[in-house]
Amino acid sequence: MGEGLGGAIDSMFNLQTWTSAIHAWLLGLVPEWAAILLECVVVALLIITLYAVFAIALIYMERKVCAFFQCRLGPNRVGKWGLLQVFSDVFKMLQKEIINMRKSDMFLHDLAPFLVVTASMLTFACLPWNKGGHIIDFNVGLFFMIAVSSIGVVGILLAGLGSNSKYPMIGSMRAGAQLISYEISIGITMLTIVALSGTMQISEIVQQQADNGWNIIRGHVPAVIAFLIYLIAGNAECNRGPFDLPEGESELTAGYHTEYSGMHFGYFYLAEYLNLFIAAGIASTIFLGGWAPLHIAGLDGFNGVMDAIPGAVWFIGKTFFVIFLLMWERWTFPRLRIDHILSLEWKYLMPLSLINLLLMALVVVFGLGINV
Amino acid sequence: MEENKEKQIPEAAAEKAAAPAPKPAAEQPAAAAAAAAAAAKPAVAKPAPKPEVPGENEIKPRLVELDKLHDEMQRLRDEEKMDFLELITGVDWGEEGLGCVYNLWSTETGRREYVKAVCPDREEPFIPTVSDLWTIADIYEREVFDFFGVKFLGHKDMRRVFLREDWVGYPLRKDDKPEEQNPLKMENECLSDTTLQYDRAEDGSIQVKENVVFAKDDYMVNIGPQHPSTHGVLHFRVALEGERIKKMDPKLGYIHRGIEKLNESYTYPQTLALTDRMDYLGAMQSRHALCMTIEKAANIEVSDRVQVVRTIMDELQRIDSHILFFSCLCQDMGATTAFLYGFRDREKVLDIFEETCGGRLILNYNMIGGLAADIHPNFQKRVSEFIPYMRKNIREYYDIFINNVIARNRLIGVGKLSLEQVVSGGCTGPSGRASGWHNDVRKRQPYAAYGKVDFKEIVRTEGDSYARLLCRMDEIEESLNIIEQLIDNIPEGAFQTKTKPIIKVPAGKYYSCVEGSRGEFGVYLESTGDKSPYRLHYRSTGLPLVWIMDTACRGELIADMMAINGTLDYVVPDIDR
Numbered sequence: 001m002g003e004g005l006g007g008a009i010d011s012m013f014n015l016q017t018w019t020s021a022i023h024a025w026l027l028g029l030v031p032e033w034a035a036i037l038l039e040c041v042v043v044a045l046l047i048i049t050l051y052a053v054f055a056i057a058l059i060y061m062e063r064k065v066c067a068f069f070q071c072r073l074g075p076n077r078v079g080k081w082g083l084l085q086v087f088s089d090v091f092k093m094l095q096k097e098i099i100n101m102r103k104s105d106m107f108l109h110d111l112a113p114f115l116v117v118t119a120s121m122l123t124f125a126c127l128p129w130n131k132g133g134h135i136i137d138f139n140v141g142l143f144f145m146i147a148v149s150s151i152g153v154v155g156i157l158l159a160g161l162g163s164n165s166k167y168p169m170i171g172s173m174r175a176g177a178q179l180i181s182y183e184i185s186i187g188i189t190m191l192t193i194v195a196l197s198g199t200m201q202i203s204e205i206v207q208q209q210a211d212n213g214w215n216i217i218r219g220h221v222p223a224v225i226a227f228l229i230y231l232i233a234g235n236a237e238c239n240r241g242p243f244d245l246p247e248g249e250s251e252l253t254a255g256y257h258t259e260y261s262g263m264h265f266g267y268f269y270l271a272e273y274l275n276l277f278i279a280a281g282i283a284s285t286i287f288l289g290g291w292a293p294l295h296i297a298g299l300d301g302f303n304g305v306m307d308a309i310p311g312a313v314w315f316i317g318k319t320f321f322v323i324f325l326l327m328w329e330r331w332t333f334p335r336l337r338i339d340h341i342l343s344l345e346w347k348y349l350m351p352l353s354l355i356n357l358l359l360m361a362l363v364v365v366f367g368l369g370i371n372v
Numbered sequence: 373m374e375e376n377k378e379k380q381i382p383e384a385a386a387e388k389a390a391a392p393a394p395k396p397a398a399e400q401p402a403a404a405a406a407a408a409a410a411a412a413k414p415a416v417a418k419p420a421p422k423p424e425v426p427g428e429n430e431i432k433p434r435l436v437e438l439d440k441l442h443d444e445m446q447r448l449r450d451e452e453k454m455d456f457l458e459l460i461t462g463v464d465w466g467e468e469g470l471g472c473v474y475n476l477w478s479t480e481t482g483r484r485e486y487v488k489a490v491c492p493d494r495e496e497p498f499i500p501t502v503s504d505l506w507t508i509a510d511i512y513e514r515e516v517f518d519f520f521g522v523k524f525l526g527h528k529d530m531r532r533v534f535l536r537e538d539w540v541g542y543p544l545r546k547d548d549k550p551e552e553q554n555p556l557k558m559e560n561e562c563l564s565d566t567t568l569q570y571d572r573a574e575d576g577s578i579q580v581k582e583n584v585v586f587a588k589d590d591y592m593v594n595i596g597p598q599h600p601s602t603h604g605v606l607h608f609r610v611a612l613e614g615e616r617i618k619k620m621d622p623k624l625g626y627i628h629r630g631i632e633k634l635n636e637s638y639t640y641p642q643t644l645a646l647t648d649r650m651d652y653l654g655a656m657q658s659r660h661a662l663c664m665t666i667e668k669a670a671n672i673e674v675s676d677r678v679q680v681v682r683t684i685m686d687e688l689q690r691i692d693s694h695i696l697f698f699s700c701l702c703q704d705m706g707a708t709t710a711f712l713y714g715f716r717d718r719e720k721v722l723d724i725f726e727e728t729c730g731g732r733l734i735l736n737y738n739m740i741g742g743l744a745a746d747i748h749p750n751f752q753k754r755v756s757e758f759i760p761y762m763r764k765n766i767r768e769y770y771d772i773f774i775n776n777v778i779a780r781n782r783l784i785g786v787g788k789l790s791l792e793q794v795v796s797g798g799c800t801g802p803s804g805r806a807s808g809w810h811n812d813v814r815k816r817q818p819y820a821a822y823g824k825v826d827f828k829e830i831v832r833t834e835g836d837s838y839a840r841l842l843c844r845m846d847e848i849e850e851s852l853n854i855i856e857q858l859i860d861n862i863p864e865g866a867f868q869t870k871t872k873p874i875i876k877v878p879a880g881k882y883y884s885c886v887e888g889s890r891g892e893f894g895v896y897l898e899s900t901g902d903k904s905p906y907r908l909h910y911r912s913t914g915l916p917l918v919w920i921m922d923t924a925c926r927g928e929l930i931a932d933m934m935a936i937n938g939t940l941d942y943v944v945p946d947i948d949r
Contacts, residue, residue, distance in 0.1 A: 070712040166593050170615070170930070241706055242778060253600060334778045335706025337931045338615065 016132030043135055047125055051274060058273040059086045061320075062327060069331040093269075096262035101164070104259065108162030113260065113267035115155030120271045120278060122148040127281045128206050130291050130311040141202035142190050145282070146183070149237075152271065153179045156256050159268075163259040171255030174338050178236060178243065181345040185233040188353040189226040192360045193286045196223065206285060210292035220368075222360040227287045229353050234279035235326050236341070239272065242333035243341060276323060284318035291315040427668040429884045433473050433488035441489050442500045445474070448487070449505050453480045455795050456811070457506040458885075461896045461909040462516035464545045465490065470497045470520050473896065475883060475911075479795065479809065482816060486883075491522065498570065498578065501527040508798035511919045519544035519632075528583055529567045534625030534948060536561050544633055563609065563623060585621055586611055593930070597626045601704045601934050604944025606918070610930070617925045617933060622918050628948040635908040640666050640875045641740060643908060648734045651913060651946035653693035654889040656685045658910070658946075659738040664819060665884040665895040666740050669877045676821075677865035678742045683821040684755070684858050685737060686886070687851040691762065692721040693889030694802075694844040694851075701841065701938040702773050705782060710773040717765050724754050740875055742868030755859050759852050766848060774841065783838035787924040787936035790835060797923065798916040801891025802843040803940050807835035813887040820886075825857045840939035874903050888913045890941050910949055914942030 026035040060075075060083070067074030075082030100106060126145045128134040136144070153176060160172020196219045197205045209215055216223045236243035252258070257268045284290060291311030295303045336344070362368070436444045448454040458475035465471060471490035478484075491497040501524040503509040513524045514533040521542035523530055532539060538561070540553040565588075569581040586592060586609065596607040605626035611618040631650065635643045647662050648655040660682050667674060699714030722732040727748040729735040737744050773779050789797075794804040800811045812829040814822040830846040832839040877899040885894035894911030917940045924936045 066708070070709050071716055072712060170593075241708075244706065331709045332772070333707065334702065334710070334773065334776060334782065336778055337782055337929060339929070340778070340781055 015130050019132065047121065047135065051121060051124060051270075054277050055270045055273045056086045056090065058277055058323070059089070061323070062273070065324065065327045066331045069328070090266075093263060093266045098262040098264050101259060104164045105162040108158045109259070110162075110264070112155045112159035112162055113264045113271075115158065116152050116271045117267045119149055119152035119155065120274045122151070123278045124274060124281075126202060127278070127315075128202050128285055128290050129315055131207075131210075133291070133312065134203055137201065137203045140200045142194060142200045142205075142286075145202075146187055146190065149278070150179075150183060152275070159256045159260070163256075165259050167252045167254075167258045168256045171252045171258070175239060175256055177338070178239075178341055181342055182233045182236040182243075182349075185229055185345060185349045185353050186237060188350070188357055189230045189233070190282075190286065192222060192226040192353070192357050193219070195357065195360050195364055198364075202285060206290035206292060209289040213295070214287065214289035214292065216287045219360060219363065222356050222363055223287065225356045226353070226360070227283070229349055229356070230283055230287070231322075231325060231329070233345075233349060234283060235329055236345075238275040238279050238326075240276060240326065241330040242335050244330075244335060276326060277319065280319045280322035280326060281315075283322045284315060288318045288322070289314075290318075427671050427878075427882065429665060429668040429882045430880045431473075431475075431484075431486045431883050433486035433881065435488045435490065438489060438491060438499060441487075442502065442505075445487065445502045445505055448476060448485060452483075452485070453478045454483075454485055455479050457502070457508055457512075457798060458892070459883075459894055459896060459909070459911045460509060460512035460516060461907070462520040462522060462544065463898060463907050464520060466546060468492070470494060470522050470545070472499065472516055472522070473881065474502070475894070475896075479811065486881075496578075497522045498525050498572070499523075500525045503527050506798070507793075507796045507923070508916050508919065511915060515915075518542070521545065523570050525570050525572050525578075528569050529585070530570060531564070531567045531585075533623075534628045536625075537564060543630065586619070590618065595620075595933070597623075601937065602944070603700060603937070603942070606944045606947070608921070608933075610925075610933070612930060615929050615931070617928055617930060620922050620925055620933075622921065624918070625948050627945055631949045632907075632909055635905055637904060639903050640877065640905070643905065644739065645736065647910075648736060649945060650910065650949055651888060651890070651893070651943045652733050653696055653943055654689060654893060654913065654946070655733070655735045656682075656689040656737060657886050657888040658893050659735075660686060660820070661884060661886040661888075661893050661895050663738045663740050664886065665882055665897050666875065666877060668884060669880070669882040669897060669899065670740075670875060672741045672869055672871055672875075674742055674869055675865035675867070676863040678867055678869075679820045680858050680862050681743060681747055681867070682738060683825070684855050684862075686820070687854050688721055688724060688755070690851050690889050691848050692718055692725075694848045695721070697844055697938075697941045698769060698773075698841070701935075701941075704934040704938040705773075705779060707773050707776075707779070710769065713765075713768055713772060717762060720758050720761065724751065724758065727751065727754070739868065741871040742866065746867045747862070752859055752862070755855060759856050759859075762852060763849070766845065769845065774845065780838065782932075783841060783935055783939070784836060786837045786932045787928060787939065788834075788836045789920065789924055793920065793923055794835070797920040799891070799920050799940075800916070801888065801913060802830070802847060803840055803891065803917055803920075805829070805831045806839035806843045808833040811892070813885055813892050817885070819884075821858060822854075825854050827854050837935045837939040840941075844941070876901060876903050877905070885911065890914060890917065890943070912946050912949060914944070914947040917942040918947055 023035065023039070026038065029035075030038070063082075063085070064074045075085035078085040078088050100109070122136075123145055125135045126137075126141060126148075128137070138144070156175045156179070157172050160168040160170075160175075163169070193205065193215055194200055196215060197208055199205060199208075205215075209218075212218060216227055219226070235241075257265055260268065291314050293303075293306040293309060293311070293314050295306060454476035456477045456479055458477050459473075461473045461475075463471060463473060469490045469492035471488060474487040474489070476485040476487065489499050491499050497520075499522055501509065501513055503513055503524070504526070510527070510529070511533065513527055514529065514531065516522050517524065517530055518532045518534050519542055531537065535543070536557070538557070541548045541550060543550040565584065565586045567583050567585055569583050571579045571581065573579050590611040591613070593610045593612055594607065595610055596602040597605045602608070607623040607626065608620050609623065610620045629649075631646045634646065644659055644662060647658040651658055666672070695714045695718040699711045699718070702708070702710035702714065725735055726732050728745070728751050729737040789799070789803075789807050791808045794807045794809050799807075799809075800813075804811050808831060810816075810829060810831055813819075814827075815829045827850050830843050830850060832843055877897065879899055879901040882897040882899070883894060885892050887893075891913035892911060893913050896907070896909040896911070897905055898907040900906045921937060921940065924940070925933050928936065
């Protein structure tokens with residue numbers, strides 16, 4: 001493959017060229033403010049659609065993967081291989097009545113699911129889908145991402161408080177304690193990567209990985225440790241098993257969303273799956289090179305073929321790989337107890353990630369990283 | 373299946389029609405099948421002898437006067453080492469009065485002792501409590517109070533336990549009319565937070581004291597009646613201190629069907645149908661116990677073939693129950709995958725049952741004098757295949773759950789019960805054996821074919837949830853050993869002894885027990901020589917287990933409650949008979 005073809009592929013897959021072209025074309029038709037407004041609306045619609053599509057795909061995947069682990073078949077009646085099962089579930093949920101309880105705090109009770117969904121949508125918008133294919137991107141991108149993702153905790157606490165019921169109250173208190181604790185580990189592991197990359201801008205972090213190799217290879221030992229810590233903390237952050245005890249169904253029926261019905265419950269459900277996607281998406285962005293294709297030094301032909309696969313496919317592929325790892329974790333382990341969860345974080349994960357950050361700082365200072 | 377049999381054998385139907393007993397409609401088919409099975413089979417064994425001599429399991433309780441009862445019971449416990457209060461049966465003896473029969477069993481000597489206490493006053497019956505001697509008497513006496521209205525002097529908590537608190541009358545008294553006094557109530561039942569204690573003062577008068585169950589400022593959480601991990605319709609009121617359990621109070625009776633009351637109007641074959649509906653994971657064993665009680669009482673002999681098949685079936689049922697126990701525990705602990713591993717294997721047992729019995733959960737297999745049908749031609753082959761299959765798969769349980777570090781952290785040291793606590797609390801079965809109590813009825817008082825097989829009684833000493841789990845896992849393997857010894861040596865013979873169409877048990881009191889899936893299942897039968905029992909009382913395997921929950925859970929976290937009730941493994945329909 002020649003340079004020219006590689007360059008052409010590169011620019012064809014760079015969404016920047018397409019978005020600039022559309023912007024220029026719109027400017028020719030309408031004034032600038034109208035063009036930007038229009039673009040914002042289109043992008044927002046795009047995000048919401050993608051959000052719903054990914055949620056549906058993830059629910060289907062979860063059901064099939066867990067069936068695979070459990071020696072079952074999973075959904076197989078509605079549509080070919082049960083493909084329409086999730087759609088029918090979504091329609092069912094849309095039809096359901098939203099029940100308001102007399103003694104609940106109506107405003108907080110109704111607000112909570114929207115906060116949870118808003119937090120996960122904002123975080124979703126930070127993901128770099130492709131070269132030039134990121135929606136929110138500025139110099140403190142990772143920081144922004146951590147900040148908006150923690151709005152979700154507020155939603156969960158309000159759900160517990162607003163329901164005026166004991167199970168949700170205990171569930172949301174547990175969730176609060178758990179999420180705030182594990183955010184520390186997540187923050188520190190991200191900081192480890194920031195130390196390696198020297199930037200917080202997400203697009204820049206991915207571009208570096210495209211040029212110099214994936215962070216998990218560049219940062220070798222400390223990056224692998226950070227990746228493992230991230231996988232554990234990320235699962236906890238999504239409230240998924242074995243850390244799903246805020247909604248631990250055996251003792252608290254459904255935890256903080258016990259009193260929700262219809263689409264209000266649906267939002268929590270949606271947010272749970274999208275948080276899974278986001279956690280995996282961040283992992284693939286900061287550790288596994290985001291949209292950057294797999295390159296092996298010295299194998300030019302192989303690298304050329306890899307380059308021919310669009311960046312979005314790489315990103316989604318890596319994300320689903322990480323999701324599979326998280327599902328594997330979820331469907332294998334029993335649930336932890338609240339004090340075990342907190343001691344795991346405060347006694348093991350947090351000190352370990354702090355030491356790991358120090359290790360990464362040493363790697364960066366002495367230039368021990370591997371650059372492909 | 374039962375209906376078919378009825379059609380095929382017209383003379384059986386004719387015989388049924390000839391029987392004068394009025395039968396409640398719901399029980400017609402089962403009773404017909406019993407009569408049909410009894411009538412249709414060729415008489416190989418000799419016909420049942422005249423039921424005049426009472427059987428070997430007759431008990432003759434010693435009458436103790438009321439004011440000496442407490443001292444006598446204390447003497448029996450301390451001096452004669454009667455450490456196990458097996459059962460308290462309330463009985464309405466009509467003219468004689470209301471009273472109780474106490475079954476005592478010594479762990480050390482194996483000797484049994486039966487004591488009877490009667491209070492002639494039907495209006496205001498009082499009997500001294502023994503709940504300070506055995507903790508299990510606490511619930512047994514409340515049960516007697518609930519159904520017979522006998523108040524126990526010195527008992528700290530005289531509340532109803534199965535019926536609504538606003539229930540009028542005492543339904544198991546022979547002169548009570550429950551339907552008339554209790555029209556359908558449309559309002560909710562409010563559970564009171566206080567209770568009454570009756571004491572006899574120096575001058576002989578009765579003093580009433582109010583005790584507090586839950587104080588006003590206790591933080592209460594309701595676990596149940598509809599809750600995923602109470603394994604049935606059971607209601608715990610739990611007082612919490614943060615996430616720690618301060619106290620819990622079980623409220624039972626949400627699925628109470630009055631089986632013991634119903635039995636008093638049924639003929640003996642009819643009573644069988646209800647045993648499968650109590651502990652649905654011990655259907656074979658409960659029914660075995662009832663059949664055995666009636667057979668021994670009425671001197672009906674059963675063939676060796678029946679004894680061996682019953683033993684195999686009991687053990688298959690035990691495996692079924694212990695697998696389900698493992699699955700449900702995993703589900704409670706959040707290990708959903710391990711849950712389905714258990715279900716995968718349980719399916720094999722159910723398939724074996726289905727082939728021979730026609731049912732998977734409600735098996736209806738044992739009959740008075742034998743079995744409902746002979747074993748299926750495939751039975752031996754499939755059971756022989758199942759034994760190595762299960763031995764292999766049980767290793768997977770260890771890999772995925774039992775040896776998992778999270779599971780171990782959640783179970784080891786949680787819900788510890790000492791030997792004294794389980795003996796005093798009457799927790800039989802694997803839950804008691806995990807605390808070091810040798811209480812296996814199969815060893816202590818061999819019945820059916822258990823005397824002929826070689827097996828170990830699994831006893832551990834730790835007494836925590838993990839020990840209870842391991843105990844049951846080891847019992848699965850022991851059950852496989854028992855089945856392996858018997859499956860190729862099922863003797864030839866009749867699977868049903870010919871019995872009279874109407875079975876009458878000679879007057880007397882009888883007690884027999886078997887080792888059920890979760891403890892000793894006993895049957896107390898009192899007969900007046902009629903075709904229906906005068907009083908039929910079951911020793912529920914789950915009632916002591918649900919009662920010990922409070923002891924086991926105090927000071928533990930609310931999340932541990934799931935581990936504890938999962939490993940105690942009670943079945944609610946068995947508690948609410």
